[in-house]
Amino acid sequence: MKKIFYRFWFLTFGITLLSSCAGSLKNEPIKTIKDQTEGFHKKIEDTLSKKYISKNYQSLSFGQLKVYKPDAFELLDSLYGVKQSYLNNNDLRGLRRSGVEDLIPGFRAKATQEVDEVQYEIEHIYQISTKDSLIIHHSFFLFDYKDSLLHITPFYDFKIDKKHKDFYYAYKFDYHFVTSRSLYLSEKEWEFIRFFKNREIQLIGSEELQAFMNHTMNVMEAARKTSTIDFRNVSRQLVFNYFKSLGKDITIEKVGQLMALENNGNVIGYEFDVEWIDETFAPIKKSTSITFSPYLEIESVETNTESRN
Numbered sequence: 001m002k003k004i005f006y007r008f009w010f011l012t013f014g015i016t017l018l019s020s021c022a023g024s025l026k027n028e029p030i031k032t033i034k035d036q037t038e039g040f041h042k043k044i045e046d047t048l049s050k051k052y053i054s055k056n057y058q059s060l061s062f063g064q065l066k067v068y069k070p071d072a073f074e075l076l077d078s079l080y081g082v083k084q085s086y087l088n089n090n091d092l093r094g095l096r097r098s099g100v101e102d103l104i105p106g107f108r109a110k111a112t113q114e115v116d117e118v119q120y121e122i123e124h125i126y127q128i129s130t131k132d133s134l135i136i137h138h139s140f141f142l143f144d145y146k147d148s149l150l151h152i153t154p155f156y157d158f159k160i161d162k163k164h165k166d167f168y169y170a171y172k173f174d175y176h177f178v179t180s181r182s183l184y185l186s187e188k189e190w191e192f193i194r195f196f197k198n199r200e201i202q203l204i205g206s207e208e209l210q211a212f213m214n215h216t217m218n219v220m221e222a223a224r225k226t227s228t229i230d231f232r233n234v235s236r237q238l239v240f241n242y243f244k245s246l247g248k249d250i251t252i253e254k255v256g257q258l259m260a261l262e263n264n265g266n267v268i269g270y271e272f273d274v275e276w277i278d279e280t281f282a283p284i285k286k287s288t289s290i291t292f293s294p295y296l297e298i299e300s301v302e303t304n305t306e307s308r309n
Helices: 008-019 021-025 033-051 071-088 092-098 100-113 162-173 187-202 208-226 231-245
Strands: 003-005 058-062 066-069 119-129 133-143 149-161 250-255 259-263 266-278 284-292 298-307
Touching (some): 033 133, 058 162, 071 092, 071 100, 133 162, 149 162, 149 208, 162 208, 187 208, 208 231, 231 266, 231 298
Antiparallel strands (some): 058 119, 066 119, 119 133, 133 149, 250 266, 284 298
């Protein structure tokens, strides 16, 4: 059965030695995991550049390389690990007495027989463009032991309005976004981005993801307008945006404070009250209570109306 390993030190020695022994005899340089990973990146980018030649493909980032290898490699890695431990402790006598070096050739021979089962997988995040949007793709690319691309597995994707491009890059790469100045990301901004990214991960595969990503960009835009990520101020901006979207002649008279809704000490949402006058026809005084999700998504709006004296 194949298993996943993230320890590339012994893999570099093992697989590279097995697959490149002929080249080594010719004094050719041994390919390292770094070289191999960079080669995968280039093959992926070349493949997608050809596929999306008219859609402005742009590489954004790569995930950590995963290696799928048969059990023989796991055992070989373990032996090399034991050997390295002795070497780190400068215990050559202990190494000889352990018999580890005597076992390595047999397991290396077994691994050589199973090297064709080794596969590599890497996640790639990239964008393509339409007239109004960027489409952000998360896909997995699988390679065989000869570094040939076997197949591409789409994971998930979503759209970002082009006007929010800079906000998405700030979100994706952890950049400062509260102001237009070139500053380092603050700890508060980092916590803000982590909070929303965790929700993105929770929504992978759901129909809610697209709406949430649109909302996240709108929240970041509101944070820019208020020059803060304090939910009390950001929520006010979102409320103003909501009333503006109604397309009515409105005068806001009084804005309340953002109130947290809790359950057993956990914030499950927020509530915000607004008093305003609808002057579209005859002036009418109204009061509205807006309920937000923990991510400041508007979940419900309740409005009471009374004639203005």
